[in-house]
Amino acid sequence: MSFAVTLMNWYREKGRDLPWRTTHDAYTIWLSEIILQQTRVEQGTPYFHRFLDAFPMVTKLAEASEDEILRLWQGLGYYSRARNMHKAAKMVVEDFGGKFPRAYKDVICLPGVGEYTAAAIASFSSNEPRAVVDGNVYRVLARYLGISVPINATQGKKMFAEIAQEMLDKHNPAIYNQAIMDFGALHCKPKNPLCEDCIFRMECVAFQEKLVEKLPVKLKGKGSRNRYFHYFIVLEDEQILMSKRGKGDVWTNLYEFPMIETMEDMSIPDLMAQADFVQYFEEDTALEYVGKQVKHVLSHQNIYARFYVVGDSGTLKNKKRGWNYYYCEKIDKLAKHKLIFSFLEKNVDLIAAKQL
DNA sequence: AAGACGGGGGG
DNA sequence: CCCCCAGTCTT
Known part of the structure; x- marks a missing residue:
């Protein structure tokens, strides 16, 4: 069985039931993705509900004051996300008549939306075949394929983006993308991954070569x-x-x-x-x-x-x-x-x- | 290519 | 104490 099919089978049984997975609304998905950038699901979830409650539609968010948005954002960190979110909402009203775009080429133009977020919105909302590459994907692919190229170097980013796109199940981009991220978050964890009970233990290069704890490789930055x-x-x-x-x-x-x-x-x-x-x-x-x-x-x-x-x-x-x-x-x-x-x-x- | 940007949780 | 988290933007 292929990697993708095995992965999606795992997901059907063990995947998480998350609030933003029950919709195909691009605005709702975008909201969740911005909040979840570099943020754990458990930490971001209350904020997701708070924002959706305060701003059920993108037009409401665009009309809000930056003060109000920042106040709701307080405590989440990376405050430029909130400011960019406000700008993006205004752009959606201006350039897309208030209807949140779904296409990768459109959402990538919004401030605060990079390659990951654009792929997430496009695939989740309309099954556009774009592979997401987040921290989970780097880890799962680096281990499964035994890749030791640093994930935060230019060459590594490019390589992983290409590989992720090749591995993507083009017929089920939304499910596949969510599956690989959940697998990384719940099973192929950074510390103490559940290798002894893993669906890929026979093919996983890192497991076979005992490199699981060594991968992925990440160049360390400066201290504080x-x-x-x-x-x-x-x-x-x-x-x-x-x-x-x-x-x-x-x-x-x-x-x-x-x-x-x-x-x-x-x-x-x-x-x-x-x-x-x-x-x-x-x-x-x-x-x-x-x-x-x-x-x-x-x-x-x-x-x-x-x-x-x-x-x-x-x-x-x-x-x-x-x-x-x-x-x-x-x-x-x-x-x-x-x-x-x-x-x-x-x-x-x-x-x-x-x-x- | 390298830094800056938060706050929280795990080991 | 260090690492990581559904990354993006600036220099």
């Missing part, structure tokens, strides 16, 4: 860098000073407290000697720590954050200069803002206590 953030809590009449990241920033349109960043950790006196600090505050400004230093770990950077209550808000030199200031009406409304980091929200309690 450390960043030190100093957040200033400026209170005035039950209001709290917030700042909004501007255009061009990674965290565009997300909120945080006014802050300065330093290259290394430092004491309050050293911090007050920083040029940035002098620019914003008077020399006699009183700073007091709130809570302990927070370590926030991202994929490629470690953020060490300290919080300071600014003793007298009158010592702030110029509230319009440098920071994109914004007064939040009430401290408990902080949670309604799209904060950059979850730990900022957690510190609201500490700050509220300090306010008393």
Whole structure:
């Protein structure tokens, strides 16, 4: 029996029952695929329901404000996905009369839709024979065929794309694509794959050659860098000073407290000697720590954050200069803002206590 | 070709 | 601590 048929037989019996698999609606499929980019199914599923509930049709999403979309997206990460999603929705309204396209050549033009997502939408919605190549597919094919070419090098990407397309069952692209991804996610897992009970154990090159743990090969990138953030809590009449990241920033349109960043950790006196600090505050400004230093770990950077209550808000030199200031009406409304980091929200309690 | 981009879970 | 996840975009 062929690889494809064996795989699809496995899928019929062991495949997952996922909410977005019951539809052929390209908009719904697109929504799920954007959310699931680099995101585990369990993590993305609640967001999928939330978005579909808020925006049942692409026209609704296009009409929404970016603020509203980002707020719903909060906590999912890779925020450019949300911004691109909004742009794409507007493009669908403009260029396709509000009817979400299904063809690969059309959806690949939308921002945030790359080769994987375009193949997924095209195959799932209309059975266009395009093979998906995601992390699961790389792993399954690398092991089954014993390919040690790095999956994240240009040559490797090209090779795997070609092989995936050859392996695809052209008569059942939708089922096949979902089958190979489920097989990777549930059976041919990154760690502790279920090789002893595998339908392919006789043909799988990696298993026969004992290379399962070695494949796929992935070139490792650079490590993380450390960043030190100093957040200033400026209170005035039950209001709290917030700042909004501007255009061009990674965290565009997300909120945080006014802050300065330093290259290394430092004491309050050293911090007050920083040029940035002098620019914003008077020399006699009183700073007091709130809570302990927070370590926030991202994929490629470690953020060490300290919080300071600014003793007298009158010592702030110029509230319009440098920071994109914004007064939040009430401290408990902080949670309604799209904060950059979850730990900022957690510190609201500490700050509220300090306010008393 | 190489980096940047999040947050969560597993081993 | 390191790796991976229904990847894409920018430089």
